Amino acid sequence: MAEPIQFWFDFTSPYSYLMSEKLDDLAAKHGRKVKWKPVLLGAIFKVTGSQPLLNVPLKGEYSARDFLRSARFLGIPYRQPDKFPLAMLAPSRAYYWLHDRDCALARRFAHAVFRGYFVDNRDVADPAVTIELAKAAGANGDELAAALGTQEVKDRLKQECDASIAMGMFGAPYVVIDGEPFWGADRLPQIEKWLETGGF
Amino acid sequence: MAEPIQFWFDFTSPYSYLMSEKLDDLAAKHGRKVKWKPVLLGAIFKVTGSQPLLNVPLKGEYSARDFLRSARFLGIPYRQPDKFPLAMLAPSRAYYWLHDRDCALARRFAHAVFRGYFVDNRDVADPAVTIELAKAAGANGDELAAALGTQEVKDRLKQECDASIAMGMFGAPYVVIDGEPFWGADRLPQIEKWLETGGF
Numbered sequence: 001m002a003e004p005i006q007f008w009f010d011f012t013s014p015y016s017y018l019m020s021e022k023l024d025d026l027a028a029k030h031g032r033k034v035k036w037k038p039v040l041l042g043a044i045f046k047v048t049g050s051q052p053l054l055n056v057p058l059k060g061e062y063s064a065r066d067f068l069r070s071a072r073f074l075g076i077p078y079r080q081p082d083k084f085p086l087a088m089l090a091p092s093r094a095y096y097w098l099h100d101r102d103c104a105l106a107r108r109f110a111h112a113v114f115r116g117y118f119v120d121n122r123d124v125a126d127p128a129v130t131i132e133l134a135k136a137a138g139a140n141g142d143e144l145a146a147a148l149g150t151q152e153v154k155d156r157l158k159q160e161c162d163a164s165i166a167m168g169m170f171g172a173p174y175v176v177i178d179g180e181p182f183w184g185a186d187r188l189p190q191i192e193k194w195l196e197t198g199g200f
Numbered sequence: 201m202a203e204p205i206q207f208w209f210d211f212t213s214p215y216s217y218l219m220s221e222k223l224d225d226l227a228a229k230h231g232r233k234v235k236w237k238p239v240l241l242g243a244i245f246k247v248t249g250s251q252p253l254l255n256v257p258l259k260g261e262y263s264a265r266d267f268l269r270s271a272r273f274l275g276i277p278y279r280q281p282d283k284f285p286l287a288m289l290a291p292s293r294a295y296y297w298l299h300d301r302d303c304a305l306a307r308r309f310a311h312a313v314f315r316g317y318f319v320d321n322r323d324v325a326d327p328a329v330t331i332e333l334a335k336a337a338g339a340n341g342d343e344l345a346a347a348l349g350t351q352e353v354k355d356r357l358k359q360e361c362d363a364s365i366a367m368g369m370f371g372a373p374y375v376v377i378d379g380e381p382f383w384g385a386d387r388l389p390q391i392e393k394w395l396e397t398g399g400f
Contacts, residue, residue, distance in 0.1 A: 048257050057248050058370035062381055072400055073390050170258035181262055186386040190273050200272055 004035040006176040008164050011038055011088035011124065014067040014078070015185040017114045019173040021076045022188055024107075030195040032177075036099075036110055038092040041085075041172055043161040048170045052085050070185060077119050086117070086125040089157070090148060094130050096156045097147045098139055108137040204235040206376040208364050211238055211288035211324065214267040214278070217314045218385040219373040221276045224307075226388070230395040232377075236299075236310055238292040241285075241372055243361040248370045252285050270385060277319050286317070286325040289357070290348060294330050296356045297347045298339055309337040 005027050009016035020036075027034045045051065054060040064080065071078030091113045099106035112133040116122040122129055127148060135141040147153050164174070168181065175182045175191060180199065182191050193200055205227050209216035220236075227234045245251065254260040264280065271278030291313045299306035312333045316322040322329055327348060335341040347353050364374070368381065375382040375391060380399065382391050393400055 048259060050256070050259075056250075056370070058365075058368050059248060059250075061368065062370065062383060065381070066383070069390065069400075073393060165258075168258050168261065170256070170262065181265070183262060183266070184386070186384070189389065190269065193273060200269075 002032055003178065004033040006037060007034050008037045008039055008167075008169050008172065008174040008176070010041040010172045011091050011110075011113050011117065012085040013041060013172040014080075014118065015070070016173040017078075017118045018070060018074055018076055018185040019175070019188070020111065020114050022074065022185075023173075023175065023191075026188070026192055026195065032195065036095075036107065037160060037164070038088065038095050038110070038157075039161045039164045039169070039172075040088065040092065040157070042087060043158075044165055044169060044171075047165055050170070054084070074185070074188075077115075079119055079121055081117050081121050083123055086123070088113075088125050090127040090130040091124055091133075093148055093153045093157045094134055094144055096160065097144060097153050098134060098137075102138070105138050109134050109139065112137055202232055203378065204233040206237060207234050208237045208239055208367075208369050208372065208374040208376075210241040210372045211291050211310075211313050211317065212285040213241060213372040214280075214318065215270070215385040216373040217278075217318045218270060218274055218276055219375070219388070220311065220314050222274065222385075222388055223375065223391075226392055226395065232395065236295075236307065237360060237364070238288065238295050238310070238357075239361045239364045239369070239372075240288065240292065240357070242287060243358075244365055244369060244371075247365055250370065254284070274385070274388075277315075279319055279321055281317050281321050283323055286323070288313075288325050290327040290330040291324055291333075293348055293353050293357045294334055294344055296360065297344060297353050298334060298337075302338070305338050309334050309339065312337055 007019065007023055009020065024034050053063040067080060068078060095106055095110055098109055113124045116129070116133055117124045124130065124133065131141045131145050134144050171183050173185060175187070177191065177194055180194060207219065207223055209220065224234050253263040267280060268278060295306055295310055298309055313324045316329070316333055317324045324330065324333065331341045331345050334344050371383050373385060377391065377394055380394060
């Protein structure tokens with residue numbers, strides 16, 4: 001059986017959100033599973049010297065327009081969050097803790113974080129909101145609240161960020177299919193062709 | 201009649217080359233013309249603080265792979281030039297001089313520069329090669345050689361670079377359709393939908 005497709009992302013990344021709404025269905029059409037891996041672009045940008053998109057002169061204004069247009073192009077609801085970008089420590093840490101216990105629950109939670117941020121304009125980086133969304137997805141909120149403060153949970157996210165850098169990630173979303181990396185929601189057509197043909 | 205689509209590019213940009221092989225046909229399908237405008241990304245990157253792609257840690261290695269894969273995806277021949285990137289002063293200056301005299305000839309010349317660089321691995325930034333390609337496209341080589349050294353021809357390119365920055369360009373290719381900007385060869389599907397629908 002083929003290895004799962006790896007989907008590395010940051011919850012604050014608009015193009016990651018767009019990818020999150022498309023990748024699972026595309027993979028399923030080709031009998032493939034997807035492994036979701038939230039990381040923090042802030043840690044990665046320290047290595048690459050990159051900046052958050054909206055901070056880059058000229059490119060920032062274009063990007064704000066492109067987020068909305070790309071969402072319309074893909075038929076995905078999108079509202080630019082008022083607080084943007086956010087350091088997504090709490091939901092990313094929560095994701096791995098949830099995933100180790102119930103991976104289907106973790107997937108529901110991850111969708112709720114993305115949609116809470118990019119549709120409902122919520123401050124999903126606030127630990128109280130993270131816990132509320134996890135509870136709504138079926139998690140034990142008290143256990144999660146206790147876990148979020150532990151060194152083990154903090155270290156787990158740090159390890160995933162380190163692994164993403166070691167693997168070559170420099171931006172999000174970053175999708176790896178059988179060793180082939182694809183950066184950006186705009187690589188969805190290439191991902192589809194790759195899955196159809198086994199590589200081109 | 202609709203305004204021409206504006207296609208801003210740098211002759212050293214792989215994704216500009218990919219766009220150059222697709223945009224005219226796509227526009228023609230929708231009864232639109234394209235105005236080609238070579239500029240120098242070096243001048244633009246001074247404003248944005250950007251770096252040539254291959255110089256960026258991690259992103260550089262990915263990009264080298266993505267140039268080739270994107271060309272295969274689009275069915276366009278591509279060979280990574282040995283000397284890359286190049287400062288495309290001579291062919292860009294030549295383009296505007298040719299365009300003011302014969303725009304069809306200038307278009308043939310521009311294709312020859314892109315293909316000379318990205319297929320035949322030639323040093324198309326060398327003024328002697330620029331003149332050779334222009335002659336093959338039908339230009340008077342002696343007149344062009346004399347023109348390339350004039351302040352007027354140098355100033356013309358500088359004005360086009362300044363205009364591209366004033367217009368908001370931060371990378372290449374940069375396509376503007378009725379005021380709507382599209383950055384990157386990967387926006388071809390959005391450009392197609394925009395032309396089909398008149399905006400979405």
